[in-house]
Amino acid sequence: MNSPLTEKLFDLLKQVTGYIYPNEIEVHWGILIVVYPYLTGLVAGAFILASLVKVFNVKEVQPAYRLAMLTALAFLLIAPLPLLLHLGHPTRSYEIFLSPNFTSAMAMFGFVYAWYLMVVLILEIWFTYRKDLIVWSQGETGLMRWVHRVVALYSTDISDKAVEFDKKMVKGITIIGIPSAFLLHGYVGFIFGSIKANPWWSSVLMPIVFLFSAIVSGIALVLFLYMVVTPLRKEKIDIKCVDKMASFLFYAVIVDFSLELLDFIHRLYESEESIKILSDLVMNKLFISLGVLQVLLGMLLPLGVMVAIRLFKFEEELRKLLYFVSAILIQIGIFATRWNVVIGGQMFSKSFRGLTAYKMEIGGMEGFLMTLVLLSLPFIVLSILIKVLPPWEKPAKSTTEGGTMERTVIG
Amino acid sequence: MERRRFLSKFLSIAASATVVSGFFKRAVASPDGYDPKGHYYGMGIQIDKCIGCGKCVEACKEENNVPKEPFFFRTWVERYVIKKEGETSVQNIDMRIERSNEVFSEKDIVRSFFVPKLCNQCDNPPCVQVCPVGATFKTEDGVILVDDERCIGCRYCIQACPYGARYLHPEKETADKCTFCYHRITKGLLPACVEVCPSQARIFGDVKSSASPLGRFKRMNKLHVLKPSLNTEPKVSYSGLDGEVR
Numbered sequence: 001m002n003s004p005l006t007e008k009l010f011d012l013l014k015q016v017t018g019y020i021y022p023n024e025i026e027v028h029w030g031i032l033i034v035v036y037p038y039l040t041g042l043v044a045g046a047f048i049l050a051s052l053v054k055v056f057n058v059k060e061v062q063p064a065y066r067l068a069m070l071t072a073l074a075f076l077l078i079a080p081l082p083l084l085l086h087l088g089h090p091t092r093s094y095e096i097f098l099s100p101n102f103t104s105a106m107a108m109f110g111f112v113y114a115w116y117l118m119v120v121l122i123l124e125i126w127f128t129y130r131k132d133l134i135v136w137s138q139g140e141t142g143l144m145r146w147v148h149r150v151v152a153l154y155s156t157d158i159s160d161k162a163v164e165f166d167k168k169m170v171k172g173i174t175i176i177g178i179p180s181a182f183l184l185h186g187y188v189g190f191i192f193g194s195i196k197a198n199p200w201w202s203s204v205l206m207p208i209v210f211l212f213s214a215i216v217s218g219i220a221l222v223l224f225l226y227m228v229v230t231p232l233r234k235e236k237i238d239i240k241c242v243d244k245m246a247s248f249l250f251y252a253v254i255v256d257f258s259l260e261l262l263d264f265i266h267r268l269y270e271s272e273e274s275i276k277i278l279s280d281l282v283m284n285k286l287f288i289s290l291g292v293l294q295v296l297l298g299m300l301l302p303l304g305v306m307v308a309i310r311l312f313k314f315e316e317e318l319r320k321l322l323y324f325v326s327a328i329l330i331q332i333g334i335f336a337t338r339w340n341v342v343i344g345g346q347m348f349s350k351s352f353r354g355l356t357a358y359k360m361e362i363g364g365m366e367g368f369l370m371t372l373v374l375l376s377l378p379f380i381v382l383s384i385l386i387k388v389l390p391p392w393e394k395p396a397k398s399t400t401e402g403g404t405m406e407r408t409v410i411g
Numbered sequence: 412m413e414r415r416r417f418l419s420k421f422l423s424i425a426a427s428a429t430v431v432s433g434f435f436k437r438a439v440a441s442p443d444g445y446d447p448k449g450h451y452y453g454m455g456i457q458i459d460k461c462i463g464c465g466k467c468v469e470a471c472k473e474e475n476n477v478p479k480e481p482f483f484f485r486t487w488v489e490r491y492v493i494k495k496e497g498e499t500s501v502q503n504i505d506m507r508i509e510r511s512n513e514v515f516s517e518k519d520i521v522r523s524f525f526v527p528k529l530c531n532q533c534d535n536p537p538c539v540q541v542c543p544v545g546a547t548f549k550t551e552d553g554v555i556l557v558d559d560e561r562c563i564g565c566r567y568c569i570q571a572c573p574y575g576a577r578y579l580h581p582e583k584e585t586a587d588k589c590t591f592c593y594h595r596i597t598k599g600l601l602p603a604c605v606e607v608c609p610s611q612a613r614i615f616g617d618v619k620s621s622a623s624p625l626g627r628f629k630r631m632n633k634l635h636v637l638k639p640s641l642n643t644e645p646k647v648s649y650s651g652l653d654g655e656v657r
Binding site for chain 2: 003005006009010013019020021022023024025026028029083086087088089090092093095096099100101103104105106107109191194195196197198345346349350351352353
């Protein structure tokens with residue numbers, strides 16, 4: 001038997017340095033498992049940004065509130081896909097829901113995911129849009145009218161009392177939603193952080209680092225989307241909204257950076273048995289993805305830019321450009337962060353005596369092309385969601401009655 | 412009347428509970444007359460007796476349909492060469508890998524030895540803890556097994572094993588590992604690796620019995636396990652284990 005897998009492994013054998021356990025030559029969690037925490041991180045981050053509007057009453061971010069919610073939903077819908085495709089037996093995946101092993105962090109996936117999707121995101125979005133759906137369907141004909149009526153679950157009550165109730169529900173769900181978002185991504189961090197066999201992963205800080213990097217990436221994504229979508233609609237970007245999002249982004253990056261620095265210093269200072277191989281790992285295998293992409297381009301550079309924006313009063317246009325570039329850099333940085341955790345954690349032997357290699361394929365189920373597909377799918381879903389549930393008020397059809405619904409006033 | 416109704420209800424509930432619990436109980440195929448309750452298996456490995464012939468690896472691959480390529484092992488043998496400058500060189504003794512032609516001069520070597528490795532059948536197994544669907548489990552007689560029919564192939568257990576004792580079977584697409592040759596030991600036979608070892612470096616038996624080769628091994632030697640700091644409580648113990656071995 002000389003399958004493509006074994007041929008690939010024979011090839012990899014030449015790149016091993018030092019000694020690795022023989023079973024360790026195959027990198028078990030590849031690029032798809034890098035994509036998974038990246039996607040869920042964006043969900044949690046986008047949701048937390050949206051929550052700021054509802055819970056802490058950050059009025060400036062209001063124009064991006066619904067966009068953030070839809071972004072969270074679109075990414076959450078796609079998030080399990082890389083996991084599913086990665087399984088040896090995808091047809092048995094339902095076992096995680098039906099007969100979970102309660103001591104397994106991974107088994108909690110079903111519960112956390114279902115809770116977050118059904119109880120938090122879908123409910124909150126429904127209550128947010130309910131009144132609008134009714135109003136829209138009244139002024140529409142054909143398919144859209146039908147779609148909006150079904151999505152509104154045929155509710156028709158737009159009295160002040162009902163709308164007031166919607167508003168209350170949104171606030172209530174958001175309050176439950178914030179810890180849930182923390183749970184969603186904290187738990188992904190726990191999947192890695194609780195593996196005592198792997199010193200690169202095993203850290204109590206892991207869930208918190210995951211969480212803050214999630215917040216960073218989520219805010220950066222919504223900022224990016226808002227700045228792309230608004231001009232496409234030939235509307236003017238609300239600079240106050242962008243400024244506010246960028247300032248949250250700034251604080252989140254600082255916290256994230258401090259946590260990662262703390263983790264780094266802690267490891268270096270404790271200097272445990274694994275320190276030598278981990279230093280080798282960082283200096284050899286992860287130099288580009290960690291040193292250059294994650295820290296320099298993905299963190300220090302955007303941080304510097306944002307400090308400069310605060311120090312010098314740049315004019316609006318330049319500010320927008322800098323925010324835009326920072327948001328993209330941060331996305332690259334956070335993707336590199338996920339890569340460094342998932343792939344980095346498998347590049348050294350648990351014998352602490354050698355390093356192995358990872359070679360991503362172009363095609364195939366776990367290849368580069370599939371990764372591109374998985375990374376673009378959420379955007380396709382999002383564009384459909386935006387079509388069905390426009391996150392901005394349709395001025396002609398809006399009713400000012402009560403003024404209770406969030407108004408996405410752009411420009 | 413009241414009592415009769417209570418009794419019949421009680422009986423029907425008890426009967427259905429038995430049926431239901433029987434349904435959920437994992438069915439482990441055990442040959443007639445074998446009672447797992449009476450056993451708790453472990454292995455002893457005498458480093459000084461291993462000659463690095465690799466017969467155990469061969470026998471294991473034959474017995475358990477382990478793929479022949481040098482990336483899939485239920486058991487393997489490491490060769491340690493510790494040189495005078497303190498540098499340690501480790502190799503997996505496998506006939507299929509091109510050996511490096513590195514020749515060590517006797518004068519440069521402080522000590523050298525072979526270490527057979529296999530699943531440690533931990534008493535506190537991290538692999539069992541993390542399996543999301545309970546496909547890997549500990550039997551009553553202390554062996555960690557994988558249910559091929561249940562494993563979803565997520566590979567979390569492979570990540571959680573500190574010893575690199577697991578791999579994903581390329582044909583079955585499920586996690587695979589040493590079972591102490593469970594199909595043999597439940598018939599009273601020895602694991603294949605123990606059976607073929609020409610120098611009796613591997614000793615298999617019941618960890619609780621004292622009147623047995625394993626019991627004697629435990630009395631006569633200073634013992635150590637791999638990575639004790641991780642608190643996995645291995646049931647494979649080594650005599651003469653060097654501090655360089657991880």
